[in-house]
Amino acid sequence: MTRVWKWNRPVTVREVLEDLQQERSIAYTTVMTVLDNLHQKGWVRREAEGRAYRYEAVSTRAAYAAALMNDAWSQSDNPAAALVAFFGMMSDEQRQALRDAMRIVQGPESIQEPPSAETAPENPAGAPEPNNPASAEGDTGR
Secondary structure: OHHHHHHOOOEEHHHHHHHHOOOOOOOHHHHHHHHHHHHHOOOEEEEEEOOEEEEEEOOOHHHHHHHHHHHHHHOOOOHHHHHHHHHHHOOHHHHHHHHHHHHHHHOOOOOOOOOOOOOOOOOOOOOOOOOOHHHHOOOOOO
């Protein structure tokens, strides 16, 4: 799939073979079998061109990665714990990419950054004041 995505156009077995052979020895039939398997699984579509086929990715690399993550997550017996563990493995850059993705999906107002010490309100609306027992009991002074 990496080679098919790399060119972002329909490719032949011969093209993929020649590209792979720059790195290692590989047989034509091996590449043909892999592309046929990808076609059988629905990851590529193919169109006849003479006696050969041209193969094209059905989805993007990003969609493929998303499908893998969704499949792995859906197989967990505790999806929340799996997400917490996954987020714990993320780098700062990956967490920022996650926040950016959430903004795209839900809209910019939906993701709130935690307030910094400089911008955090001293008494958020509705929170009881620490040294005022009346506010903790909801006394309005009536």
